[in-house]
Amino acid sequence: KELAFTFPVVVVFMDWVLHRRLRWSRYAQLAGVFSVYTVLRLAALSRFMIRQTIFELDPVSLVLSTLAFLAAYISKLLVPHDVNAFHVFSPTRSILSREFLFTALVLGAFAAGLWFFRKQRALVFLFGFCILTLVPVLNLQGVGENVFADRYLYLPSVGSSILIPLAAREIWKAHPLGLWQGRQLGALLLTLLLVAYGALLWSTVWMWRDDRTLYTATLERSPNAMLIANNLGQYYQGQGDYEKAKQVFRGALEMWDRSFIKVRRNLASTYAGLGGAYLKQMKLQEARDFFLRAQELSVKDAVVMDNLGSVYLGLGDYKTAREYYEKALALNPKLERIHNNLAALYLVEGDYDHAISEAQTALAIFPQLGEAHIIVARAYARKGMIEQARL
Structure with missing residues (x-):
């Protein structure tokens, strides 16, 4: 944490202000620790100060x-x-x-x-x-x-x-003041302070109750918080309320022009969120358009590539679907959903061996992926291997 940078300075400042004896050996120890940290920071970030x-x-x-x-x-x-x-x-x-x-x-x-x-x-x-x-x-x-x-x-x-x-x-x-008068005044001031601070803090405690409340309350306080709007849209999408999710994501798009700091990944996330909502509703043309916009902004997003593969799979364009799935795997070979979706493509094409292989790879990453178990069972069943399908 960068705030820790100040510790050596604070120690020297404290000794100087309080007229204490300057402890040069202690300062040297702190400087040594800071030097080691500096080397590690430069190795990790390539420079000491970075622009985030x-x-x-x-x-x-x-x-x-x-x-x-x-x-x-x-x-x-x-x-x-x-x-x-x-x-x-x-x-x-x-x-x-x-x-x-x-x-x-x-x-x-x-x-x-x-x-x-x-x-x-x-x-x-x-x-x-x-x-x-x-x-x-x-x-x-x-x-x-x-x-x-x-x-x-x-x-x-x-x-x-x-x-x-x-x-x-x-x-x-x-x-x-007099002892009794002073106690009364002190008690009164302390009470007023506690009531005022308590009221200020109590008005914010409830907002941490759950994700929806946090995101909604934060947007009330920061109407142009595009990142938070995307989070709220993802929340509604996870709840299956796709119309509400689309409404929130479209609101996030309007925030883009009003924002001073424009973070491209936020805009890409908004487009991807809209694409995901349309994909869940099986409105594939609309989903494709939004995912393509997201891809233009975030060319190395494996999830966007994977979703485009699913869109083209739904449209029946298996060749393009495979291309996007393979691009997604190249970006993130450890994401189980990509292997699972590629397995689904192989199953549709009748390539059961590859379907089983990809589904098993997905299960090796995440054994509780139910859809992958189903793909394996169906592939074995279509090969006539009923006993293996039952397993």
Whole structure:
């Protein structure tokens, strides 16, 4: 995890802020571990920093968006608002935009807090800890499609969880009240805080109940989350509600033009989802058209190739079906469904030996594949080998 990059820096920063003795031998150990990690990372990724999400931003928009992300993370460290499983990235392009005004307010308040507690070194360290542990996720193109994610706060929130009560204690020490009056005020503030935070979090707890609820609630919060729409479409398709699946997938297509980050595999997945729904309804011409669009966008998708083979098998074009099945196998020879579908093709063509061989290969990968057992039985039966068919 890239957040762990900050650990050596945090250790040095802590010693420096707290006026501790600088522990050079310990720093050397951390540097050694980091060096080993760097070698492994370079071997695995070919470079240290990678671009996981491709988009173009002018320098001003990149700086403004990075600051907006920092402010959004800081605000969530203090108040758990806008909890969402999938935030959709939209760049901040102007200092006069509403997003940047919020950014200026949050960063200004954070800086004011740091200045107010500047003589309390433990608090200064915690302020710095929150910022330092956020630095890796401010590389907007170095994280995934979900550029801003609540889960990245798991380490910075350690700092804010300690910072808030310590800051409250220092304020109390600077402005003490009578014992009884202070207890009443403290109890009231704590109660209000618990009620407010509890209400904010309770409004999101229910969304994790099941897949459909999660995807639906996430789309309500992020209407342009194409990846989530595809997941919801696949859910309905798995439930056999193909009309609903097609409706969701068509909605996902409309999101493409509205999305700032355009991920081709998402568009390919949408077309493939529509193709799959039509294939299940045996509307083969429509299925073929959508699968071909998906293939244009994702030429190395074995599942799309396999589905095209099934479409052509249904259309009676066995030669083309075999070509697609073989292409799919070349891309992923360990996917049992491809061997099973190829076995079905051989069975239709009357090539029973090859049908048995491919079906048995599918069963070797996934022994519980019922359709492959049926193909083996039918192939043996048509060869007149009734006893083997019964087995």
